[in-house]
Amino acid sequence: MNLIRPYGDRRDDGLVQLAFTLPVPAGAKAKEAASQLVKKMGFKSVLVASMEPAGERFSVFVCYGRGDFALDFDRVEAPEVKHPKHGFDALNARIAERLGRPIVVVGACIGSDAHTTGIDAIFNMKGYAGDYGLERYPWFRAVNLGAQVEPAVLVAKAKELNADAILVSQIVTQRDIHKENVRALIEILKGEDLWGKAILVFGGPRIDHKQALDLGFDAGFGPGTRPSDVANYVYYRLCEKLGLPEE
Amino acid sequence: MAQLFVDPAKVGRARDLAGRIADQVQARIDRHTTVSIERTALRLFGVAGTGSTGAPVANLVVDRLQQANVLGKGAVYWLGRALKDGGSDPVKAVERLLGQPGALSPLSMAEERALRDQMRREARAAAGELKRRVRERNAFKAGLQVGAFEGAPLRYVIVATGNIFDDIDQARAAAEQGADVVAVIRSTAQSLLDYVPQGATTEGFGGTFATQENFRLMREALDETSRRLGRYVHLTNYSSGLCMPEIAYMGAAERLDMLLNDAMYGILFRDINLWRTLCDQYFSRRICAYADITINTGEDNYITTADADEAAHTVVASQLINEAFAHRAGMKDERIGFGHSFEIDPDREDTLLRELALAMMVRELHPKSPVKYMPPTKHKNGDIFFAHVYDAMADLVAITTGQGIQLLGMMTEALHTPFLQDRHAALKSASYVYRAARHLGSDLTFKPEGIVARRQREVFDRALALLEETARDGMVAAIGRARFGDVARTETGGKGLSGVVQRADDYFNPFLEILEGRED
Numbered sequence: 001m002n003l004i005r006p007y008g009d010r011r012d013d014g015l016v017q018l019a020f021t022l023p024v025p026a027g028a029k030a031k032e033a034a035s036q037l038v039k040k041m042g043f044k045s046v047l048v049a050s051m052e053p054a055g056e057r058f059s060v061f062v063c064y065g066r067g068d069f070a071l072d073f074d075r076v077e078a079p080e081v082k083h084p085k086h087g088f089d090a091l092n093a094r095i096a097e098r099l100g101r102p103i104v105v106v107g108a109c110i111g112s113d114a115h116t117t118g119i120d121a122i123f124n125m126k127g128y129a130g131d132y133g134l135e136r137y138p139w140f141r142a143v144n145l146g147a148q149v150e151p152a153v154l155v156a157k158a159k160e161l162n163a164d165a166i167l168v169s170q171i172v173t174q175r176d177i178h179k180e181n182v183r184a185l186i187e188i189l190k191g192e193d194l195w196g197k198a199i200l201v202f203g204g205p206r207i208d209h210k211q212a213l214d215l216g217f218d219a220g221f222g223p224g225t226r227p228s229d230v231a232n233y234v235y236y237r238l239c240e241k242l243g244l245p246e247e
Numbered sequence: 248m249a250q251l252f253v254d255p256a257k258v259g260r261a262r263d264l265a266g267r268i269a270d271q272v273q274a275r276i277d278r279h280t281t282v283s284i285e286r287t288a289l290r291l292f293g294v295a296g297t298g299s300t301g302a303p304v305a306n307l308v309v310d311r312l313q314q315a316n317v318l319g320k321g322a323v324y325w326l327g328r329a330l331k332d333g334g335s336d337p338v339k340a341v342e343r344l345l346g347q348p349g350a351l352s353p354l355s356m357a358e359e360r361a362l363r364d365q366m367r368r369e370a371r372a373a374a375g376e377l378k379r380r381v382r383e384r385n386a387f388k389a390g391l392q393v394g395a396f397e398g399a400p401l402r403y404v405i406v407a408t409g410n411i412f413d414d415i416d417q418a419r420a421a422a423e424q425g426a427d428v429v430a431v432i433r434s435t436a437q438s439l440l441d442y443v444p445q446g447a448t449t450e451g452f453g454g455t456f457a458t459q460e461n462f463r464l465m466r467e468a469l470d471e472t473s474r475r476l477g478r479y480v481h482l483t484n485y486s487s488g489l490c491m492p493e494i495a496y497m498g499a500a501e502r503l504d505m506l507l508n509d510a511m512y513g514i515l516f517r518d519i520n521l522w523r524t525l526c527d528q529y530f531s532r533r534i535c536a537y538a539d540i541t542i543n544t545g546e547d548n549y550i551t552t553a554d555a556d557e558a559a560h561t562v563v564a565s566q567l568i569n570e571a572f573a574h575r576a577g578m579k580d581e582r583i584g585f586g587h588s589f590e591i592d593p594d595r596e597d598t599l600l601r602e603l604a605l606a607m608m609v610r611e612l613h614p615k616s617p618v619k620y621m622p623p624t625k626h627k628n629g630d631i632f633f634a635h636v637y638d639a640m641a642d643l644v645a646i647t648t649g650q651g652i653q654l655l656g657m658m659t660e661a662l663h664t665p666f667l668q669d670r671h672a673a674l675k676s677a678s679y680v681y682r683a684a685r686h687l688g689s690d691l692t693f694k695p696e697g698i699v700a701r702r703q704r705e706v707f708d709r710a711l712a713l714l715e716e717t718a719r720d721g722m723v724a725a726i727g728r729a730r731f732g733d734v735a736r737t738e739t740g741g742k743g744l745s746g747v748v749q750r751a752d753d754y755f756n757p758f759l760e761i762l763e764g765r766e767d
C-alpha cells in the first residue's frame with residue numbers, strides 16, 4: 001500500500017489548482033458560483049484566487065481546493081512498450097543476422113489530417129532530435145505516404161509491399177476525429193490477409209500506448225517519440241510474431 | 248525603430264530577382280484560367296445557391312462547360328449566350344444552349360459585340376456595388392479607434408469552435424478584452440474542396456467552413472461590437488486551398504478586412520497543384536486589391552516544417568517573391584501583410600537576439616506593409632505555463648520591432664484550439680507587454696557588428712543566393728528541390744490540375760477586365 005495525494009505546500013495536503021471559464025459576467029454571484037462548482041467537484045477549503053472578466057458575458061477563474069481523495073500507487077497499472085533497445089548499427093546488424101531481410105514498414109497520416117511533421121520525424125533520413133529516421137536504416141525498407149492519405153490507400157500500399165508494419169499518425173484529434181479515422185482503417189484491414197500479420201503502430205501527440213491498444217493497435221507512441229524507439233519496437237515485435245527466441 | 252544592417256544594393260538586387268521570378272510565371276498565369284476563377288466570375292453575375300444535388304450552381308455550370316470543352320472562352324460568355332434567349336435558371340439555360348446544334352459556333356460580329364457589351368455593363372454594375380460596400384466599411388472604420396495605440400501591433404486572435412454561433416460569442420468576448428482582429432478558422436478539410444459550401448456551420452471540425460453566410464453573420468456581430476466599443480474589430484478568414492478566388496470574392500462582398508492569401512502555401516502545405524495555385528492567387532489578389540483587403544502571406548509556416556534558425560532565409564526570399572506576385576496583381580504595399588514568426592527552438596541560446604534580428608529585418612525590408620507576426624507554435628508542448636512565458640517573449644519582440652499585426656500565442660497551442668480563458672490570458676499579457684515596452688524600440692540601438700547585425704547579413708546573403716538560384720532555374724525547379732518549407736512539389740502533381748484551363752484567344756471575363764483596370 002502506497003497512498004498518494006496531490007502535493008501542494010506539504011505532503012498529503014491534497015491541494016489542486018484549477019482554471020476554468022463560466023458563461024456569466026464577473027461579480028459576487030459569479031464568484032460564489034465558481035466556489036460552489038469546485039465544491040461540487042469534491043474539493044474542500046475552496047479558494048477562488050482570481051476572477052477576471054473575459055468580456056462582458058464571461059468570467060475566468062483560478063481556484064484552489066483540497067482534495068480528500070487518495071490512490072494506492074502500487075495498484076496503478078499503465079501498459080508500457082517494453083523491450084531491449086539497440087543503437088543504430090547494432091539494430092541493423094541484428095536484423096541482418098536474425099531476419100536476413102529488411103523489415104518493410106509503410107506509414108501515413110490518414111484522413112483529412114494534413115500534418116506531416118510527426119510521421120516525417122519518424123521516417124525522414126534526417127530524423128528527429130538528432131535520431132536518424134527509418135529511411136536511413138539500411139535494414140528497413142521504409143515507405144512514407146505523407147499526409148491526407150485515405151485509410152484504403154494506406155492498406156493497399158501495405159498489401160502491395162507485403163508490409164511487416166503499418167505506421168499511422170494522427171495529429172488532429174478535435175471531436176475524436178482520429179478515432180473515427182483509425183476505426184475505419186481497422187475495419188478495412190480486418191478483411192485483408194494482413195490482419196493479424198502486420199504490426200499496427202499508432203502515433204501522435206495525443207496518443208498513448210493504452211489508447212492504441214484499446215483501438216486495436218499493437219502499440220502507441222506519444223509526444224517526443226524518437227525514430228529509434230519505433231525501429232526497435234517493430235524489430236522486437238516482429239521477432240515475437242515470427243516466434244524467434246528472445247535475445 | 249527597427250534597424251536594418253543589410254547593404255541596400257543587395258536589397259535592390261534581391262527585389263530585381265524576385266521580380267524576374269514572378270515575371271517568368273506571370274506570363275503563364277495570364278494565358279490560363281481555372282474553374283474557380285470562372286465560378287467567381289459567375290458569382291459576380293449573381294449565380295448563387297445550390298442545385299438539386301446540393302452542389303453550388305456555379306460549379307454545375309462551370310463543370311458542364313468544361314465537359315463540353317468550351318470553358319477557355321470564359322464562363323461569363325456562355326452565361327450571356329445561354330440567358331440571351333430568356334430564362335433565368337443558368338444550369339438549364341447552359342444545358343439547353345449546349346444541346347442545340349451549332350451552339351458552339353460563333354455569333355455574328357455584331358451579335359458578339361452586343362453580347363459582350365451587355366455583360367460588361369452588368370459586370371460594372373455588380374463590381375460597383377461591391378465597391379460601394381467596401382467604401383461603406385472604410386467610412387465606418389475611419390470613425391473609430393484602430394488598435395491599442397499608435398504603433399501597437401493589431402492584436403489578432405483565432406476562434407475555431409466549429410460552430411459559427413459559438414465563434415461569435417467568443418469573438419465578441421475577445422474584442423471586449425482588446426482583440427483588434429478576429430480570425431475565424433476554417434474546417435479541417437475545406438482547402439481540398441473544389442467548391443464553397445453554403446450556409447451557416449454549426450458542426451465543423453477544427454473550425455467552421457468559409458461560407459458567405461458565416462462571413463456575413465460574423466461581420467454583423469463585429470460591426471455591432473465595434474460600434475459599442477468605439478474601436479474597429481477586423482475580420483479575417485482564409486483565401487487558400489482550391490477556392491482562393493471565390494472566397495476572396497465572398498470576403499469582399501461581406502466586407503472582410505483581411506484574408507490569408509499566399510502565392511505558394513497551397514502548393515507546399517496542402518499539396519494543391521502548382522499552376523492551379525499560381526493562377527488562383529493572381530485572381531484572388533486582384534479582388535483583394537479592389538476590395539481593400541489586406542492579405543496575410545504564409546511564410547511563418549516554412550519554419551514550422553523546417554528548422555526556424557536554419558530556414559530563416561527562405562522566409563525572407565519568399566516574402567520578396569510574394570511581394571512581386573502581389574504587385575503584379577495590383578496590390579499596394581499597404582495591403583500586404585508579410586507573415587513570419589517567432590519559432591526558433593527555445594532550448595538554444597540568444598534566440599531573443601536572433602528573433603529580433605529577423606523581425607527587424609522583415610519590418611524594414613517592407614516599411615510600408617503591415618507585417619504579420621506569428622507566435623511560437625511548433626516547440627510548444629503541453630506545458631502551458633512555460634508556453635505562456637514563451638509567448639510573452641514574442642509579444643516583446645513584436646512591440647519592440649513595430650510589427651503591424653501580431654497573432655497572439657496561446658499557451659494551449661499544443662493541445663487544442665483556443666479556449667476563452669486562453670485568449671483572455673494572451674490578450675491580458677500582450678496588453679501588458681505593449682504598455683511596458685511601448686518606447687523600447689525607439690530607445691534601442693544595436694551595435695553595427697553585434698549578433699543582430701551579423702545575423703541579419705548572414706540571413707540576407709543566403710536569401711539572395713536562393714533568389715539567384717530561383718531566378719536562374721525558375722520557380723518550378725526551386726519548388727521541385729524543396730527550397731521552401733522543406734517540401735518538394737512537381738508541376739503536374741497535387742490536386743486541382745484538371746481545373747486549370749488554357750484561355751482561348753477570345754477569352755472573355757469582364758470581371759477580370761475591371762479588376763485589371765482595362766475595361767475601357
Ligand code: B12
Binds near residue numbers: 115436548
Ligand atoms: C505545424 C503545425 C501545422 C502545420 C503543419 C505542417 C505540416 N506539413 O505538418 C500547418 C500550418 C499546415 C497546420 C495546419 C493545421 N493545423 Co496544425 N499545428 C501545427 C503545430 C504548431 C505543430 C505540429 C508539429 O509540427 N509538431 C512537431 C512534430 C514533430 O511533433 P508531433 O506531430 O507531435 O510528432 C511526434 C509525436 O507525436 C510522434 N508521432 C507523430 N505521428 C506519429 C506516427 C507514428 C507511427 C509514431 C510512431 C509516432 C508519431 O512522433 C513525433 C516525433 O516525436 C501544432 C501545435 C503543436 N505545438 O503541436 C498545430 C496543431 C496540431 N494544428 C491544429 C489544427 C487544428 C490545424 C488545422 C486543422 C487548422 C485548420 N482548421 O486549418 C490545420 C490542418 C488542416 C488539415 N487538413 O489537417 C491543432 C490540432 C488540435 C486538435 N487537438 O485537434 C494544433 C494542436 C494547434 C491548435 N492548438 O489548434 N498545422
